[in-house]
Amino acid sequence: MKKTLLIFIFLSFIVTANNLPELGDYSSSKISESDEIFIGRQILFQVNQSDSIIRDIEISDYLDSLGKRLINASTDPAKKIEFFIVSDPSINAFAMLGGVIGVHSGLFLASNTESELASVISHEIAHINQKHISRFLLQQERASYQSTFIMAVALLLARSNPQLASTAMAGASAGSVQGALDFTRENEKEADRVGIQTLNNAGFDVRGARDFFTTLKQANQFSGGAAPAFLQTHPITSNRINDIEDRLKDFPYKQRVDNQTFHYVKGKLKALLDNKEDTKNILEKNIKNKIYINEGGERFALAYIYLIDNEFIKSYEQMQWLFDNEQSNPMLSQLYINYLIKINKVTEAKKIYEQNLNFFPSNRSFIYGLADLYLETQDSEKAIKLLKENEQKFSQDPILYKLFAKGYANQGKKLLQYENLAEAAYYNFNLQEAIIRMDLAIKANDGDFYQKSRVESRLKQFQKEQQIHTNDN
Ligand SMILES: [Zn+2]
Structure with a gap:
C-alpha cells in the first residue's frame, strides 16, 4: 500500500x-x-x-x-x-x-x-x-x-x-x-x-x-x-x-500536559487501521489490564471501532466513560453525533451540531457535518445558508465547494453546481478539470447576468494561470 x-x-x-x-x-x-x-x-x-x-x-x-x-x-x-x-x-x-x-x-x-x-x-x-x-x-x-x-x-x-x-x-x-x-x-x-x-x-x-x-x-x-x-x-x-x-541543557525543564485531542486523533487513527478485529482485541485487553499511556485515547479508539461495527451499546458505554471522566472536546461531541446518526436520531444529531457550533463556530467537522446532514435530509436551503455563513473562512477548501455543488444540484441550479465543482477542482490543484467544469458552468446558461460574468472572468483567470506554466518560461 x-x-x-x-x-x-x-x-x-x-x-x-x-x-x-x-x-x-x-x-x-x-x-x-x-x-x-x-x-x-x-x-x-x-x-x-x-x-x-x-x-x-x-x-x-x-x-x-x-x-x-x-x-x-x-x-x-x-x-x-x-x-x-x-x-x-x-x-x-x-x-x-x-x-x-x-x-x-x-x-x-x-x-x-x-x-x-x-x-x-x-x-x-x-x-x-x-x-x-x-x-x-x-x-x-x-x-x-x-x-x-x-x-x-x-x-x-x-x-x-x-x-x-x-x-x-x-x-x-x-x-x-x-x-x-x-x-x-x-x-x-x-x-x-x-x-x-x-x-x-x-x-x-x-x-x-x-x-x-x-x-x-x-x-x-x-x-x-x-x-x-x-x-x-x-x-x-x-x-x-x-x-x-x-x-x-540550554532549556529549563518544562512539564507539559498534552492536548487531549492528540490522544483522540491517535485513537481515531487506530480505529481506521486495516485489521480492526486485532486492534479491537488489543484495546479491550489493554483497558482491562490498565496498560496504556492515555486511557481516554484508548477508549476513544474502542468507541469508534464499536461504532463502525454497529455495536451501539458497547460504543455508547465507552462514550459514557469519556463524558464522565474527560473534559468536553469537539472530537467527543462529533463521535456522539456520529452515533446518533447511525441509530437514526437525526433530529437530535442536528440539535447537538447546532449547539456545538455556538461554542466552536470555526470547527470544520461540525460545519460540514451539519451541512451534509441537511443535504441528506432534503434541506438544501439550510445547508447552503450554513455554507454561505462560513464561505469566507474556508474559501480555499475544496470540501466546501463540493458541498455547495451538492446543494445546488439538489435545487437544479446548473451554473452554480458546475461553478462550485470547478472551484473544488481548482483548490484540489487540478487546473485542467477546473477549466472544463467552469466551461460547463457557462454553457449551463441558467444564471443571471451577475453569475454569468463571474464564471466567465473566473474561467479566464484559470486559463491565464495554465498558460503561465505551459507556454514560455
Ligand atoms: Zn531530517
Whole structure:
C-alpha cells in the first residue's frame, strides 16, 4: 500500500514533467518563489489523486493546527506549508520542495506525547525553512522543470522509503540521489538545532526530540523494523544524540500536559487501521489490564471501532466513560453525533451540531457535518445558508465547494453546481478539470447576468494561470 502512493506519484511526475518546457533562465542563485509554489501544487495534485491519503477532517485539522503553531514559532512564520497524512504504518515524515510535508500515520501512532510528534514536524519545517531541498536541487547541472520535478520526486521517494531509492534512481541519475541523501545528512544537524529552538518557542517540551529517538530505537527493535525509513534518512549516530543532549541543557525543564485531542486523533487513527478485529482485541485487553499511556485515547479508539461495527451499546458505554471522566472536546461531541446518526436520531444529531457550533463556530467537522446532514435530509436551503455563513473562512477548501455543488444540484441550479465543482477542482490543484467544469458552468446558461460574468472572468483567470506554466518560461 505504502509503495503504491510513492511509485504512483513518481511515475505521474515523469509524465507531467515530459510535457513541461525547459526553464528559461536558471542562472539565478535560487529557485523562484512562484516556481516553488507551482511545484508544490503539482506535488499536492498528485498526492490528492492517491487513495493512500487519509482524508479525515478532524485528523487533518489537528495536524494543520499543530503545524501552524510550529510554523508561527519557526524562523519563517510567514511560510506557507501544506501537510498531508499518508496511511502507512512505518514511522516517517518528509519535507518536499514547494513547502509540502507528508506525515505517515505510523508516526502519530508511535509518538507517546504531543511533544514527540511536534519534534519531528519542527525538524521537517526546519528542512524547508533552511532551504535544504532547493539548495540541493540547484547544485544539479541540468536545471529544467523536467529534471527539477524528477529530482524532487526521486528525492522524496528516496527519503520517504529508502528501499525504493533504486526506482527513483532509474529516473534521475543514481549519483545525484545518493548525493542528496548525503547532503541532507549534513543538514540533519542544522535541522535538529533549528527544530529544537522552534519546539521550545512553540511551548512544547524540547525533550520530546530525545524521547522520539528512544521511541524510534524501540520500534526498530520490537516491531519488525517499522522504523528503518526514518532511521535511514535520519541516522541516529551517537554524535547526533550527544549533540541534541547538549542543546537540551540550554532549556529549563518544562512539564507539559498534552492536548487531549492528540490522544483522540491517535485513537481515531487506530480505529481506521486495516485489521480492526486485532486492534479491537488489543484495546479491550489493554483497558482491562490498565496498560496504556492515555486511557481516554484508548477508549476513544474502542468507541469508534464499536461504532463502525454497529455495536451501539458497547460504543455508547465507552462514550459514557469519556463524558464522565474527560473534559468536553469537539472530537467527543462529533463521535456522539456520529452515533446518533447511525441509530437514526437525526433530529437530535442536528440539535447537538447546532449547539456545538455556538461554542466552536470555526470547527470544520461540525460545519460540514451539519451541512451534509441537511443535504441528506432534503434541506438544501439550510445547508447552503450554513455554507454561505462560513464561505469566507474556508474559501480555499475544496470540501466546501463540493458541498455547495451538492446543494445546488439538489435545487437544479446548473451554473452554480458546475461553478462550485470547478472551484473544488481548482483548490484540489487540478487546473485542467477546473477549466472544463467552469466551461460547463457557462454553457449551463441558467444564471443571471451577475453569475454569468463571474464564471466567465473566473474561467479566464484559470486559463491565464495554465498558460503561465505551459507556454514560455
Ligand atoms: Zn531530517
